[in-house]
Amino acid sequence: MKSQHKKWGALLLAITLLSALLISGCSTKGKGGGDVELKLGFYSSAQSDEKMQELIAKFQEKHPNIKIKTESSPYNQFFQKLDTQIAAESAPDVWLSDGVLVPKYAERGVLKDLTEWIQRDLKAGDYYGLEFNKDAAGKYWGVPQGIQIAVLYYNKDMFDEAQIEYPTDAWSWDDLKTAAEKLTKDTNGKYAVDPAFDKNKISQYGLTFFSITEGWMTVLKSYGGGVLNETLEQSIIDSPENKAALDWIVDGMQRELLPTPSDLKSFQSNMAPFPSKAAAMRIGIYARTIDANAAGLNYDVTLLPKGPEGKRFSPVIANSWVINKKAEGAVGEAAWEWVKFWATEDEVQKEWASLGEAVPVKKSVANSEQFLSGSPANKQAFLDSFEFAGTLDVNAVWSEWVGKFNDSINRAFEGEISVEQAMKQADQEVQKVLDEFYKK
């Protein structure tokens, strides 16, 4: 019996030694002399992945000494994984960040400060939106890869059917509401201006409205309000301007000219009402043209309406290339080469624009015939909107405070509490989130 135990023990020992040997053997990786390996991370869909691979191949032709190793994942999983990688100190050297997440990584000390490089190599006047990645201290943390900017989408067929004029760039939010009354329809075909209109059986909304970018932020800011102050560390929610803006929204929702958050639940997605022809208008970023075109809508776009004082606001999300702080020396330089290749080469910008996902960052390409042609006809509206564009008060705890703000404000949208109550509650909750991060 004893000898048997010994045998087993010896076997176990042998296996352990063998696996240790194997593992240590794997670790001696050879590296070619003078070559730099660049870990490039990006989120992608099946369609965009192919284009990305093409562009990487082009980059490698120009920079034969830089070897790119790609790390791609679906959108949500990419950021989940990135957080794990950052914790394990193995994040990519350069990666594509959702615009709203750049400050999250910057303020946690994960990103390289790109200010010097940007000032040295990029002419600010050539680009839309370099400043969208600038923090309150004037430092740049990323270079936009493609820009999302919002305009007003409208379904021409629905306007024609209701026999009203198409929206113009002279519209105020009240003009929009007047039109929405004539465009909101119940299942009996009665419009909201008709006394027989039944608001419990909506078949078509005047304007679809969802969350921050394509919802309240645009209205709040054009009314002169907003959520955070200039330092992005203080809530300014409880203001008369915001009250006026929220009253406008809540009134629209109570009359069902706009869907409430719970109304949206009956759709396949929160984005579906406009492409599925259940809403005549939407506040929409550039990427929404994909769905509208896929659904074969007869639609166009124009500038977003003005607030009561004539102020306009168009929200922007600038998805950007950012560089890992740990990428130093040759790797850091190689990472910057990639970012520069993306931003400065017309050809790259054109290739990427052909996917139709975002407005090109480079002005020369955005203003070219290639970008401006096609559907919708008035693509110029996207470019004109840069004049009054701004970010979504993006800071290090953006996702967290947006969640808190929505929780409170949605209760007012559903008519559960008053606008004043919702504002007070949102103000406290948002400030708490900000203090937890900024006051340490």
Added chain:
Amino acid sequence: MKLNRFRKSVGYAVIIFSSLIMILPFLTTLFNSLKTYAQYTAFPPKWIPRPIQWSNYLEVWKLGAFEQYTINSVIVTVLSVCGALISCSMVAFAFARLRFPFKNTLFMIVLGTMMIPPVVLIIPQFVIFKSLYMLDTLTPLWIIEWLAQPFGIFLMRQAFLMIPKDYEESAKLDGCNPFQIYWKIFLPMCKPTFATLAVFTFMTKWNEILSPAIFLTSKENFTLPIGILSMAGQWSGNEQYMVAAALMSLIPILLVFLFAEKYFVQGTNSSGIK
């Protein structure tokens, strides 16, 4: 007689009704996979796709490396199932039949680990697999199952505890050592539990998202769920394709279930001693 017939028809009505409820989500998925984008998002929702868009399935093949994803998923799940069956049953046998110090405390600790959410474990696992140079390979996905997971241990232990001591004792008299008892007596008697564990492991691994998303980086190593998810972009959904892809990825699970089903209905083997 009449009452009997009445009872029967009520029974059937209940069965038909409940199976309709069960089948409805599946039908919705099937219909959704055959719609165009416009029909998919239509409001109010349309049930029946018209025209039927068979090309969605073709598109799925074109969009991603679907064959590669399937092969990867098969490798991971098959190796996982083997690992779970071997490792869990061995550990469970020890907990059920062998005598060693702190047995019950150890078992409690093993059960306790079931309460730890996977998200908490993923970072340490990532660090371990990174230092073993196993990232971006399929290895971390299946090797974990060879290290006996708590649910499997629990399941197999319960099955082993049901086997009467007499089998073990007679085997001992005939000169079996503990390994032979485990291998020749216990394993054949717990086939239904094995089938359960196999199906369970198969389904978990086949549908797993978190670990592959964290451990894999190159496209050619993606498993099916990640491949399906990567059909959507940040802005565009392609939902109708994703539904079609998800349905296609269901087929192997159905096959495994049909194959293992006969073991589920098999009774226990306690009839051996009378």
